[in-house]
Amino acid sequence: MRPASFLLKNHLLLGHFPLSFPPKTRSKKKNKPPTFLLQPLLSPPFLIDIPPPQTSSLANQFSTLPMEKIPTWVISISFPLLLLLTYSANAEKDDVKLSLISFLRKLSSNNSRTDLELGWNASLDPCLNGWAGVDCKDTNTVRKIVLEGLGLDGSIDAGLLCKAESLTVVSLRDNELHGQLPPEISNCTELTGLYLGGNRLSGSLPTSLSLLSNLKRLNISFNNFSGELPPDLPRISGLKTFLARNNSLDGTIPQLDFSNLKEFDVAYNRFSGPVPEGAGLESLVGNAGLCGEPLPAACPPAPSPSPGEKKKSKNLSADKAIMFSGYIALGLVVLLFFTYKLVYRRKADAKKDGSEKKAADSSTKSSSGSKTAASRSEYSLPASNESPAAVSSSLVVLVNPTTKELKFEDLLKAPAELLGRGRFGSLYKVMIDDTTALAVKRIKDWAISAEDFRKRMERIDRVKHPNVLSAVAFYCSTQEKLLVYEYQKNGSLFKLLRGSQNGQAFDWGSRLSAAGGIADGLAFMHQELHDYGIGHGNLKSSNILIKTNMDPCISEYGLMTKNNHQSPPAPSDNIQGSILKADIYNFGIILLEMLTGKVTQNNGSELARWVNSVVREEWTVEVFDKALLSSGAGEDQMVQLLQVALKCTNPSPDARPSMNQVATMIDAIKEEDERSIASEA
């Protein structure tokens, strides 16, 4: 339900300007006959389109002149001219007004309700009568349209939007808009800010986007945009913000003007190729194909020039060629001799020491520059720093039937693929043989002694729960800390939720049962490890993996303590409290993600704030993922689960329930859900 106050406001506005606009004038065209043109000047409510000072000054000029002194020919020409001018200005404004109303209607599937609620009424002036979300310049020209977090679930008709040519800012953030960003967006030539983050927009960005030469801020993060970025994007010279995190964009990143860019983020896309000069590491994570500084993966060497190009560069005259041919022949002989010597020596060395040959092979491979090789070179770093014997003895294989015989050398030898680079380290997929896939986490900057690390991992390993992924091995030396898990090919809850935004099924029943599973697993771990103060520390939907039987399991349990990373504490750290309280908060965020269908990349405080504000305004139903309602969710159970989520995300850590209480609450909701399904059946 929309808040009563909001509706009341609109009723008041409508009451002020009753719907008395004659139907004829709504559709008036520039070429209507003059008799009809008089109408806008006669009735006060229709004067809204004429700037008051102008109208009054013109009228005054005529009223101060004694009519008998004005020649009749002047009157007969001036009046129609004045009326024509006034009319065409009015008609143009009406045209903009009607276009914007149609634009809003397309933004929402519940179109009639939305424009009524926002007061976007053709009989009201957007500037003078305050259409909600509209800001004007000089009470005359629409300048900004800000419709954020309103649950708008339609599409963007840029053709209609950009009829308001003076628009400088358009923000449609945090809605559920789908479809493409149409090329007509370039008609909004004055646009300086375009904010479309947190929607479900898809398709590629129109190339015409780069025609928006005044654009300073572009935010398209958290959508489903795909394809390449417009190649001419760098033409927007004044761009200060470019945020495109969490989409499916691919191709190379164009060389934007980083000296001007204050904010840049393309993390979690499918970009490949060299990183543009000036981009920061954080803004690039989650793009497996990117290479070059500041990423550790080096770019492959530039391809050697084609035979044609070689020919060009050796464009010597015939005479010169003959002159130098003697030297060249001599040089070739010398070169051949040294190459032969080198190859011969290498062969001899290789025979002497088989392991050295392997090292030589791997260095040749990494210099070949393939993606896997590049990732391997970083991943295999411990081998180069420590003796193989030390390395072998440091690997602790925990009991697991598939990896009983696992050796550290096996991990080093196997091909590895970088899966992600998070705040706390990198994750690699390692194929031990054709059948066994492992996930190896290389932990960054954790100042814990090898002994403490071993004790901690063994302690965690003693606590087993079906909804918690146990490590199969770990490795710890002074320089390296690795954790080895079984690779889960079904991916994470994060991916599942993002897939559901693209129409893949993830129905209410599955979400509720996933919530129950995660709560059970976490409650069990908290209880068993409570005395040691070991919590998860980094709980988020990408750390909830989906097992082959589709049950959720919590991954990377206990890898993080409050102080095991060097970066400054996040602003939410005070809110999150102790590590166990932080887990409960983060679990609440996961619940919110499942209920709203909106995934979050940071600590989720924005999502929690948004949900709280909507609930406070009594729009509760607006927060739920529309797909849930159509997949048979009971509204009562959804609201109950939402209440659990809000309890978990209470800003005061002490007010949060324990994980045990949370698990019990979710169990009760599950039971009620099952009962209601049975009774319906």
Ligand SMILES: Nc1ncnc2c1ncn2[C@@H]1O[C@H](COP(=O)(O)OP(=O)(O)OP(=O)(O)O)[C@@H](O)[C@H]1O
């Ligand atoms: N055992 C696993 N099997 C399959 N995929 C996994 C496994 N562990 C993690 N992943 C997935 O690999 C990707 C990268 O994981 P990683 O842990 O590096 O990311 P992150 O959770 O964002 O980082 P961090 O944990 O450092 O904050 C994520 O999408 C995650 O869901």
